[in-house]
Amino acid sequence: MGKKSSHVSLRPRLRVIRGESIALGPGKVDLLSLVGKTGSIREAADRMGMSYMRAWTLIKTMNACFKKPLVEAVRGGSRHGGAMLTEHGREALQLYHQMEKGSLAATKLQWKKLKRLLED
Amino acid sequence: MGKKSSHVSLRPRLRVIRGESIALGPGKVDLLSLVGKTGSIREAADRMGMSYMRAWTLIKTMNACFKKPLVEAVRGGSRHGGAMLTEHGREALQLYHQMEKGSLAATKLQWKKLKRLLED
Numbered sequence: 704m705g706k707k708s709s710h711v712s713l714r715p716r717l718r719v720i721r722g723e724s725i726a727l728g729p730g731k732v733d734l735l736s737l738v739g740k741t742g743s744i745r746e747a748a749d750r751m752g753m754s755y756m757r758a759w760t761l762i763k764t765m766n767a768c769f770k771k772p773l774v775e776a777v778r779g780g781s782r783h784g785g786a787m788l789t790e791h792g793r794e795a796l797q798l799y800h801q802m803e804k805g806s807l808a809a810t811k812l813q814w815k816k817l818k819r820l821l822e823d
Numbered sequence: 824m825g826k827k828s829s830h831v832s833l834r835p836r837l838r839v840i841r842g843e844s845i846a847l848g849p850g851k852v853d854l855l856s857l858v859g860k861t862g863s864i865r866e867a868a869d870r871m872g873m874s875y876m877r878a879w880t881l882i883k884t885m886n887a888c889f890k891k892p893l894v895e896a897v898r899g900g901s902r903h904g905g906a907m908l909t910e911h912g913r914e915a916l917q918l919y920h921q922m923e924k925g926s927l928a929a930t931k932l933q934w935k936k937l938k939r940l941l942e943d
Contacts, residue, residue, distance in 0.1 A: 809929030
């Protein structure tokens, strides 16, 4: 891993399409992941530098694309306005991350060859 | 392949990044492919619904990212303003397509599971 590998990179951006909507893509998955970590849509939105409204819209789109919601509001308790991933949400997130890893692994050989063609 | 599989789909969009530039991505690769097929940047741009200037800018970016140009102008001959892929260009295009195929193949199992979570 020399200078070159930090300069060129391969990014697989997987998009799961349902009808006219993007059910899951890199941005939505990052958001899901942060909601899971922080337990808050507002906190997740802040960390991604997006508005709460934007985050909420993305989550509404995701929820509508799946048979069961991926994110649900946590009512009551000390954490007002909190949210959490449902089991469905954790499963979707895990499958997406596995696909990302699989995609990177599967492209390794060609990527090595392609890197040689790229300018340093 | 029933109704469902036409309604939901997985699109791996691979991006090859060099420094601040996208050396290759889905759009650039489609353009490359069309230049190879049509032998003309103008014709390729038309088919993609983009301006000649836009196509030319994308090609300049690609050419600058690689050690050797991927596309070169064809001077003289009957096809004024024609262009062709160089050997370097054909190789890059082939490697990218192989990576796309590999990526799809590698995600098949998880995609099957994820599809089951998606709304019909």
